[in-house]
Amino acid sequence: MINLGSSQLKYPNDSIINIQPNQKILEYCSFEDSFIYKKNMLNALNTYFKCELHTSELVITGNIGLVLRMIISSFLPPNSLLLVENPTYYNVVTLIKSIKHELNYEYLNIQKDGIDIDQLETKLLNNKNKQIYLLITPYYHNPTGYTYCDHKLDKINELSKIYPNLTIISDEIYIYHHDVKPLYIKYNNKNIISLLGFSKILFGGIRHSCIISHKDNIISNEVENSNGIISSHDHYFINEYITNFNINDELVYRKKIFDITRTICIQKIKNHLNEYLTIINEEKGYWIWCKLKNHNINTTKLVDYLQQKNIFILNGDLFFFEKQKDKYIRFSSYNDLNIFEYAIKIIKKTLDKMN
Amino acid sequence: MINLGSSQLKYPNDSIINIQPNQKILEYCSFEDSFIYKKNMLNALNTYFKCELHTSELVITGNIGLVLRMIISSFLPPNSLLLVENPTYYNVVTLIKSIKHELNYEYLNIQKDGIDIDQLETKLLNNKNKQIYLLITPYYHNPTGYTYCDHKLDKINELSKIYPNLTIISDEIYIYHHDVKPLYIKYNNKNIISLLGFSKILFGGIRHSCIISHKDNIISNEVENSNGIISSHDHYFINEYITNFNINDELVYRKKIFDITRTICIQKIKNHLNEYLTIINEEKGYWIWCKLKNHNINTTKLVDYLQQKNIFILNGDLFFFEKQKDKYIRFSSYNDLNIFEYAIKIIKKTLDKMN
Incomplete structure (x- = not known):
């Protein structure tokens, strides 16, 4: 085929295969090592993005599709409104269409420099009594390849301060192709949830991502603490990788x-x-x-x-x-x-x- | 700690670390190898359970908690009723309580030989116009350690034939500790979805499970085809493992x-x-x-x-x-x-x- x-x-390079791994990480639900892994990941993120995230602001989880499913099924209260880009990547379309419970979603057209801000403002004005979740992919939007301009990102950040009912879910899966900081860090804004596809580029086939946001948004601690959705094989390799290799x-x-x-x-x-x-x-x-x-x-x-x-x-x-x-x-x-x-x-x- | x-x-044994893996499986979204892996998994299941499952009856996915989230967010139509054991394992309690959209759930008391069948029948009689999903853990129920008796399992199977609005979701995470077949295979019943935690016992820290059911129930083909939620590291190891080692x-x-x-x-x-x-x-x-x-x-x-x-x-x-x-x-x-x-x-x- x-x-x-x-x-x-391709998978990063052959050397990873020859790593002498910490076998403890392969044990079932090894909390201790999952904490070490989280610490190492936090350290790698803080070094790379020159920031000072705290463990309470980080959740390591599976692929972004899964994170979106978590957000859609657990975060969104009834009668909330999900705003999505149109077009958007097909996993989002499939996921949203597959949801059988009542889910209100509307879409915003994508322009060369990001979503149509006027359209967003109209929707915000018309839905002041609803919790609004805006899902954007600011870097290398798929399918268009567009990257949001700074002006539009600034505007979206401002709007989430004017409208406290607005939460930004920023899918930054391709952030490592840009010399920028995740929106949550860039704006230091409680209403932004940044999703980093840390491994998609770096580690070939790993389906692994990080949620970073204000600790109040990291409501799914149970998921993290139970080590529920991360493969230990991923722990094993990524932990060695971020500890021994240079991301840059x-x-x-x-x-x-x-x-x-x-x-x-x-x-x-x-x-x-x-x-x-x-x-x-x-x-x-x-x-x-x-x-x-x-x-x-x-x-x-x-x-x-x-x-x-x-x-x-x-x-x-x-x-x-x-x-x-x-x-x-x-x-x-x-x-x-x-x-x-x-x-x-x-x-x-x-x-x-x-x- | x-x-x-x-x-x-412990992780199965040291020899797995020394496997010479098929590096192609580590590439991002390698469809070809994900098909090979699926075939090998099907083969392992068919050999172990002496059955003849077809690929269309199998979805390989992440941990059971994730599968339940998929089912709850994508399978259950509005106004359906989810019946769960009480007590049940705490990930289920957490998951169900975390769902913010309207989710109707009721619980059935656990007895030494399985759920209270009279209670189930009453709920079925009272909810004839609803789609009903019954989540059971027939082997080594957690937290009680109870295993359902054959008589109760037969009865549940019969009820799902009498009540076509009843679907059984059978979490058989501990099936490999018993000399039995998954309920879907045992009863050859379209209304049963068996969840096999194939790897939890065998492979230490892998969070990996299989959904087996009639192809009409495997509606989430998109998830499977997109290789969306399985770590390639898991592919890499489990594929080698099921091909080279003896499960028994x-x-x-x-x-x-x-x-x-x-x-x-x-x-x-x-x-x-x-x-x-x-x-x-x-x-x-x-x-x-x-x-x-x-x-x-x-x-x-x-x-x-x-x-x-x-x-x-x-x-x-x-x-x-x-x-x-x-x-x-x-x-x-x-x-x-x-x-x-x-x-x-x-x-x-x-x-x-x-x-």
Whole structure:
């Protein structure tokens, strides 16, 4: 299978396999070591972001999708309103649509520099009696690749002070690709919950994230204390990793790989698929997003046909809350560039047939 | 810290550390290998339980607490009714109490051979227009250590056929301690969802479980396909483990360790704490549950005092939905028996002072 539906960044480097791990961390529910691990993680975050977070402001948990499920199922009181970007990453769309209990959500359009602030202010004015949760992805928004401008972030921060019923849930999964601080730290704002996908870039396949916020927001202590949702294998490796390796060095190394493969993959798409696709985020972004020139092509069928040929891509429709006239598909870059080119050629053949 | 609040079973054995792993599994979201892993897991389950599950009947996911959160937030339609055992394990109590949206739940009393069936039948008769989800832990119920008798299980299975609005969620985390089949397989019943804590006993610290049920119940395919909630480190180790090791041998080895330490720990509790505690599940169970002879002792305070002395135990109150007159505390057995004895002596001293 050629999987262009997810990142193909390799596991950091082989040296991690040869780490002599602290075997105690592998024991079931080893509280002691889970505390050590948390301390080391806090230390790594404080060093990297030059801040002074306290343990009570940090929860280490599973992947961001899981954190969102926790927030949606446990944090949101009845009659609250969840505001989400449209489009947004498809796990959020799937999660929100899968919720069977009553969940009020509305969406805000994404512009090149962030959500439409006027639209946000209107919604705030119209819902003064509701608890409002605004979910944003300020860096490398997926699917668009947009990054919020400072002005809009400042404005969102201000609004959460003017409207005490507004809580910002900031998904900063790609923060390590930017030289910035998490919004909770940057604004020192009690009403911001920053979600850091600490490991997604650094550690290949780990599904691991950190919630940082004011201790009053860290209401799910039970989850943390019971060590409930973190694999001990993750403890084992990440603990050794953050203790023994330098995050900055690893980032430089990974960004370099990513930038090279992405540039070459974009060139190959242009070479072979120019008549069918326009690349919409050529300069930046974790993904390569393409708009189909002919919006009558059924992208769901395209994805199905390709899957029969063992090529996996994602359909743009998955990222919107409502049907779009325009059609999009998403590729990841691929480490093996010959295999990538082979896949692109098959996509061309398939589009030839469908046209 | 001496942690008597969780199982202290050691990570299976050192050989797993020396496995030469399939590094591809460590890549981010490696679909291909996640399919291989799923196939191997299916194969291991089919061999162990002598059954013929199909991939469409299996979802591999994180820990059971997470699965319950998925079920409660995504499966349960509005106006449905969740029936739970009382007492039950404290993660369930915490989870249900943490849910802020409207969740109708009622509880059924636990008897030595399972829930009160008459009580269940009354609730079924009174709620014919609701979707009813019955959450049971048929083997080694926690906190009581009770195991359901076959007669009650047969009856529950029958009831889910008489009442098509009844779905059984069967948490079978301790099934590998019994020579039985998961309820879904045993009864070949579409209305049963079995949750297998495949790894909790076998693999030390992994928080990993399997949902097995009829494919119509496996509605969360998106979760599985996106590889969303499973750590790749878990893939990496468990895949090698189930491919290279013999589950039965490991179980025999682990049961033996557990039986020995448990018996000695019970003897030490009796020696030192006889004036304060009665052991309520002396013959079986993963935990050692004790009832306080003086029900005026504040167990929450006891737990706090002990924590100041770096000894961690759990308070029985956590396991009930409502306050109980009787007071309980829970211990795990401990591998280092001298340390266990030291902790028990401090518990005695603390109780002496509190009395």
